[in-house]
Amino acid sequence: MSNAILWMRDITKDFNGVKALDGVSIVVERGEVHAICGENGAGKSTLMKVLSGVYPHGSFGGSIEFEGHPTAYKSINDSEHDGIVIIHQELALSPYLSIAENIFLGNENAKRGIIDWNKTNREAATLLARVGLNENPATPVLELGVGKQQLVEIAKALSKRVKLLILDEPTAALNDDDSEHLLTLINHLREQGITCIIISHKLKEIRKIADTVTIIRDGKTIESFSMKEDDASESRIIRSMVGRPLDNQFPPRTPDIGEEYFRVENWNAYHPVDTERKVVDDASFTVRAGEIVGFAGLMGAGRTELAMSIFGRSYGINISGRVFKAGKEIQTRTVSEAIQNGLAYATEDRKKYGLNLIADIAENISAAGLDKLAKGGVVDRNKETKVAEEYRASMNIKTPSVSAIVGKLSGGNQQKVVLSKWMFTGPDVLILDEPTRGIDVGAKYEIYGIINELAAQGKAVIVISSELPELIGLSDRIYTISEGRITGEVAKAEATQETLMHYMTAGRD
Structure with missing residues (x-):
């Protein structure tokens, strides 16, 4: 591919001995929209974090070339200096700053330490017009919906003279109208010569916007193909995504x-x-x-x-x-x-919502059913310990005592404590x-x-x-x-x- 802007060859990345990426290779052509598809946990976002310097050079295996030159990015600032900008699914805007302040945060229009606010707002307005967002640059970001915040992120990328824009699940949190507007904008960026990599699970959008699709499964590249090929279809993408x-x-x-x-x-x-x-x-x-x-x-x-x-x-x-x-x-x-x-609900984020990590097993198990252990508003600690011990045995929670701090347990044992907590509510x-x-x-x-x-x-x-x-x-x-x-x-x-x-x-x- 003589017009390639990006080569990633045999990229490997381990986390505590677990391979998140296992020899992934991808080639992206200049000026195209390149979609990366795969199931949750396939390695898509990890690959883009490797590319953008979130995971610095030396922390992964393989090689990356951008615009014909090998890269060795140690940080996001390094990749942005070359024109690679990533917009994560969880937007990184400061809600209490204005649109203009967010766009130029870390890249201020300043002279001798003094920000030129007239220039900042004027250039922000120009960038907002490019992305089709009709808002006052002085508007605080917290007053914007998610769709408009996504456009602010793209305006921020354009302020950095982006050459390769990476969008991680850009429409996951958007309604139909905002999604359509964003896809139209990506088309316009392609017409302006900006290359885009888009990670998305929405196959109808992939079919509509992408020039090329790469499938990643279990940390490995399965295939790449042009959406102009005769058999380029949602069914083919699905087969490659789940074919195990x-x-x-x-x-x-x-x-x-x-x-x-x-x-x-x-x-x-x-x-x-x-x-x-x-x-x-x-x-x-x-x-x-x-x-x-x-x-x-x-x-x-x-x-x-x-x-x-x-x-x-x-x-x-x-x-x-x-x-x-x-x-x-x-x-x-x-x-x-x-x-x-x-009803009982065991949350997907046990560390944040499901457990008190600095409390012991007994306190966690009793947390949702304290009324069963309290008399006159006072918890019977002996009864609490007895109940927790019963669950420790029946659930095979691997710890010598229910006085063990939950934050020090393995993930599996923590999950057993979560289930015990809810089972105790009956x-x-x-x-x-x-x-x-x-x-x-x-x-x-x-x-x-x-x-x-x-x-x-x-x-x-x-x-x-x-x-x-x-x-x-x-x-x-x-x-x-x-x-x-x-x-x-x-x-x-x-x-x-x-x-x-x-x-x-x-x-x-």
Whole structure:
């Protein structure tokens, strides 16, 4: 490819002995939109962090050439000096600074230490016009919706005379109109000769915008192809993304599924900041007693938002819909009310939301059910210790004492503490969000066994997971979510990775 602007050859990257990238190679042509696709955890974002200097030269293997010259970036500043700018999915704007201040943060129009505000605002206005954002440069960023903030990030990149713009899931948090505007802008940037790399799970957008697609799976390059090829299709992308056998091992289980036990009807929720964006769109689903129901969706699809908005309305605003348990409508307006009505939610981020890392095991296990241990507002510590010891034994939490600090446990043992905490509340419906994230294979097997046992007790179990093999191996039925909507319901017998991926990428036409 004589017109290549970027060569990345045999890139390898380890994290504590775990290979995130294993010999990845990619070639990007000057002036094209190059899409990188892959499942969650495939290595896409890691590759771009290697390219942009987030992971400095020397911390990875392989070689990178940009505009025909080898690179050795030690920081983001080094890559930006060459015209490579990355916009992460989690936007890096300061909400209390103005648009203009954000655009030129670290690149101020200053002379002898004094900022020229007239020049700053004038140049910011010119950049905003280039990205199609009609806002006063003095407007604080916190007053902008997510879509407009994304445009500010691109304006900031343009201020750095960008040659290669990397966009990591740029439309994951955007509504349809904002997404369409952003794709149009990317087209305009291509016409101006700016090369773009876009990481996205939205295959309809890839088909619309990309010139070339590279598929990464399990840290390896699977294939690259032009979208002009005859067989360039969403189906081909999906096959390359998920084309591996199911190699996860699951404990044996004979389901004993009863009548419908949990029902959610016409559930809606809006983003708490971008208040016009619907994050859950008219979702309805059911779970039967003794059934494990999986929820599959790509990053930003709305799985966690659905779960949290149901569980005590702990995420979202303008929430509406109905919840039924055992045929009777229940209210879940607060977390306490949800717990009292037999719901439990094990968060996907156990370290931030699920555990008190500086407290001991006993305190963590009792945290959601203190009313069972307290008398006159005073917790019976002896009873608390006894309960925790019972869970330590039954859940095989590997520690000699329940007085051990949770932050010092392994990921698998921390997850067992999270599950113990919620099981102590005596729930009838359990929502488990990424229950095996960040734990080793042996611990996963144990967690799977616990989930199976919960279903065997007649509980209604919901499992949210980014790992399709895990959902297929665990679930009796699987719902798929895309852009806040439930797009499919797949029985275990028909559940394949390709089928699920088809529904997971079924965005609005």
